Amino acid sequence: MSPHSISSDLPFCVVSKAYSPVGQEPPVDGVRHLAEAAHALNLPVTWIMEPAGVRALQGELAQWHARYGDELAMALTGLAVDVPSYRRRREELRQLCPWSEVIVSGQGGGKSEEMVEALEAAGICGHWGYCWEQTYVDGITDYGHSPGLFYISKKSYKMPRPGGGGVVAVEWLSRDLNKAFWTGNPVHFAGEPDAFKVMGDWSDEESIRYFLHVVGQYARNARAGQPLPFVFQEEAEQLMERLRGVYAGMWPKLIDWISAALGQVVKRGGVRFTTLPEVVSEFVRQGGEVKGRLYRAADEKFHVLNDPRFSPHLRVYGAAFRFPEVLHYCSSNLFATFRQGSPGPVRLIRYDRQQACDVSTPLEGVTELPVIESLQWSEQRWRAEISSREEMPYALCLPMRDGRRIPEDVPVNEDMWAWELRIQKGTHYYESPE
Numbered sequence: 001m002s003p004h005s006i007s008s009d010l011p012f013c014v015v016s017k018a019y020s021p022v023g024q025e026p027p028v029d030g031v032r033h034l035a036e037a038a039h040a041l042n043l044p045v046t047w048i049m050e051p052a053g054v055r056a057l058q059g060e061l062a063q064w065h066a067r068y069g070d071e072l073a074m075a076l077t078g079l080a081v082d083v084p085s086y087r088r089r090r091e092e093l094r095q096l097c098p099w100s101e102v103i104v105s106g107q108g109g110g111k112s113e114e115m116v117e118a119l120e121a122a123g124i125c126g127h128w129g130y131c132w133e134q135t136y137v138d139g140i141t142d143y144g145h146s147p148g149l150f151y152i153s154k155k156s157y158k159m160p161r162p163g164g165g166g167v168v169a170v171e172w173l174s175r176d177l178n179k180a181f182w183t184g185n186p187v188h189f190a191g192e193p194d195a196f197k198v199m200g201d202w203s204d205e206e207s208i209r210y211f212l213h214v215v216g217q218y219a220r221n222a223r224a225g226q227p228l229p230f231v232f233q234e235e236a237e238q239l240m241e242r243l244r245g246v247y248a249g250m251w252p253k254l255i256d257w258i259s260a261a262l263g264q265v266v267k268r269g270g271v272r273f274t275t276l277p278e279v280v281s282e283f284v285r286q287g288g289e290v291k292g293r294l295y296r297a298a299d300e301k302f303h304v305l306n307d308p309r310f311s312p313h314l315r316v317y318g319a320a321f322r323f324p325e326v327l328h329y330c331s332s333n334l335f336a337t338f339r340q341g342s343p344g345p346v347r348l349i350r351y352d353r354q355q356a357c358d359v360s361t362p363l364e365g366v367t368e369l370p371v372i373e374s375l376q377w378s379e380q381r382w383r384a385e386i387s388s389r390e391e392m393p394y395a396l397c398l399p400m401r402d403g404r405r406i407p408e409d410v411p412v413n414e415d416m417w418a419w420e421l422r423i424q425k426g427t428h429y430y431e432s433p434e
Contacts, residue, residue: 009219009222009223009227009270009271009272010215010218010219010222010227010229010230010270010271010272011222011227011229011230011271011272011274011279011282012215012229012230012232012265012271012272012273012274013046013229013230013231013232013273013274013275013276013279014038014043014044014045014046014232014262014273015045015046015048015128015173015231015232015233015234015276016031016034016045016046016047016048016233016234016235016236017048017075017106017108017233017235017236017237018030018031018047018048018049018053018075018235018236019048019049019050019053019075019077019236019237020053020237021077022077022078025052026049026050026052026053026056027053027235027236027237027239027240028053028056028057029239029240029241029242030235030236030237030238030239030240030251031047031053031057031236031239032057032060033236033239033251033255034234034236034239034255034258035060035064035070036255037255037258037259037262038068038258038262039064039067039068040259041259041262041263041266042068043068043262043266043273044068044069044070044071044273044274044275045064045068045070045071045275046070046071046072046073046104046275046276046277047061047070047071047072047073047236048073048074048075048104048106048128049072049073049074049075049093050074050075050077050078050089051089051092051093051096054072054093054096054097055096058096058097061097062097062099065097065099065100066099069275070275071100071104071275071276071277071278072093072097072100072102073102073104073105073106073128073276073277074086074089074090074093074102074104074105074106074124075105075106075107076089076105076106076107076110076115077107081112081114081115081118082118083118083121083122085118086105086118086119086121086122086124087122087123090102090122090123090124100277101277103123103124103125103126103277103280103281104124104125104126104127104128104170104276104277104280105119105124105126105127105128106127106128106129107127107128107129108129108131108138108139108140108172109129109138109139109140110139111127111129111130111142111157112157113154113155113156113157115157116152116154116157116166116167117154119167120166120167124167125167125168125277125280125281125284126149126167126168126169126170126276126277126279126280126283127152127167127168127169127170128170128171128172128231128276129170129172130142130145130169130170130171130172131171131172131186132145132146132147132171132175132180132186133175133180133181133184133186134186134187135184135362137187141361141362142158142362143158143362143363144158144159144335144349144362144363144364144365145158145159145160145169145335145363146160146328146330146335147171147174147175147177147228147295147328147330148171148228148229148293148295148330149168149169149170149228149229149279149280149283150168150169150330150332151164151165151166151167151168151169152166152167152168152169153351154166156363157169158362158363159351159363160330160331160332160351161332162332162333163332164287168280168283168284170231170276170279170280171231172231172233173190173192173231173232173233174190174214174218174229174230174231174232175189175190175214176189176190176214176217176297177214177217177218177295177296177297177326177328178217178297178298178299178323178325178326179299179323181326181328181337181347182299182323182324182326183323189214190214192233192234193234193254193257193258193261204256204257204260207257208257208260208261208264210300211261212261212264212265212268213300215230215265215271217297217298218230219270219271220296220297221295221296221297221413222270223270224296224412224413224414225412225413226293226294226295226411226413228293228295229274229279230271231276232262234254234258238250238251238254239251239254239255291331291332291409292329292330292331292395292409292410292411292418292420293329293330293331293411294327294328294329294330294397294411294412294413294416294417294418295327295328295330295413296325296326296327296328296340296413296414296416297325297326297327297328298325299322299323299324299325300322324339324340324341325339325340326338326339326340327340327397327413327416327418329345329395329397329411329418329420331393331420332351333350333351333352333393333420334348334349334350334351334352334392334393334394334395334420335348335349335351336348336349336394336395336397336418338397342397343372343375343384343396343397343398344369344370344371344372344396344397345369345394345395345397346369347365347369348365348366348369348392348394348395349363349364349365349366350366350392350393351393352392352393366392368389370386370387370388370389370392370394370423371386371387371388372384372385372386372396373385373386373387373427375396377398377401378401381431381432382396382398382419382431382432383429383430383431383432384396384429384430384431385427385428385429385430386423386427386428386430387426387427388423388424388425388426389425390425391422391423391424391425392422392423393420393421393422394420394421394422394423395418395419395420395421396418396419396421397416397417397418397419398416398417398418398419399415399416400412400415400416400417419432
């Protein structure tokens with residue numbers, strides 16, 4: 001077990017998609033390259049694998065588990081979406097690696113309500129591969145779900161399940177909580193090594209500075225009592241020596257970057273290096289369902305904004321632009337995003353009227369947001385006049401004031417707090433309870 005696990009602010013997971021497309025050989029040398037980099041820092045890795053790859057590395061995986069705490073997750077590649085197929089693969093992996101319970105599965109695209117139901121019946125507790133804010137890239141459109149962990153709804157795999165229970169959604173990798181929202185481009189604004197090397201023109205120093213900025217966003221929320229795990233993911237296939245095309249010969253540079261970036265995280269401290277199975281188990285032990293969480297994220301200036309490939313929006317803002325701070329309120333009823341200083345959300349995705357949608361259809365946001373006509377709040381109470389075209393779940397985000405008594409079930413993040421309510425059609429007054 002990693003000695004870093006005794007520090008427990010921000011849960012930090014090093015993860016690898018360690019399987020290849022159907023019909024191709026497993027990325028064995030890529031797994032070994034990443035293992036060498038992570039284990040040099042004494043960090044555990046969660047390997048998402050299928051049986052062929054596990055058989056090729058069976059002895060090494062057992063050694064890595066015993067020495068560093070590495071864990072195994074089940075890749076779903078090549079499987080029919082049904083309970084028997086999932087059970088057979090899980091049992092096969094458990095026989096190959098009796099040291100792992102194999103409670104987490106992994107697959108980015110191809111998610112469905114049927115898949116989630118079958119995984120639950122097969123004994124899987126968490127599923128890796130969720131991509132917050134993402135639309136259409138790599139065949140994945142997960143736009144509409146919130147950052148962090150949540151129990152997956154039976155009605156739509158892109159929504160949280162009211163009341164909790166079932167399979168826990170786990171993100172593919174952690175994205176910039178600020179830029180991913182404002183630019184609509186979560187793929188490039190994330191802690192993913194190959195994105196920096198392939199799409200950007202940053203130096204190693206600049207890209208690591210940005211990576212540490214994103215980690216800092218998550219650490220800030222952890223310090224404020226609103227933790228969400230940080231998932232650092234690198235695909236083993238992109239670290240293979242025989243790759244051609246855009247990734248050809250890139251693996252040594254990627255490994256150097258990974259070693260340097262993770263080394264800086266270790267040096268800075270304030271994180272707990274752990275694995276996906278442990279993060280999911282901890283979520284379940286703590287009760288799972290989240291009545292409401294409030295995340296916040298400031299922005300910094302990075303010269304990459306000069307590069308129009310990252311988003312058409314950035315051509316307008318330019319390199320000197322700093323996006324406004326945002327706050328994300330998440331519950332099983334809605335996902336609301338606020339611009340700092342605005343009591344009402346600038347985007348609201350409600351979950352009470354959503355229906356199941358296919359993999360290419362994002363969840364719909366409220367097209368005409370309610371209007372806060374007036375708002376007063378004192379040390380002990382708030383009162384708001386709100387106009388809405390329909391009844392819906394809603395949330396306010398207000399600054400703390402000295403002496404204010406905040407109920408225990410209201411999420412607080414530093415000097416901000418969020419209050420969820422249900423508003424009616426028309427214009428009405430709402431106020432905090434006595």
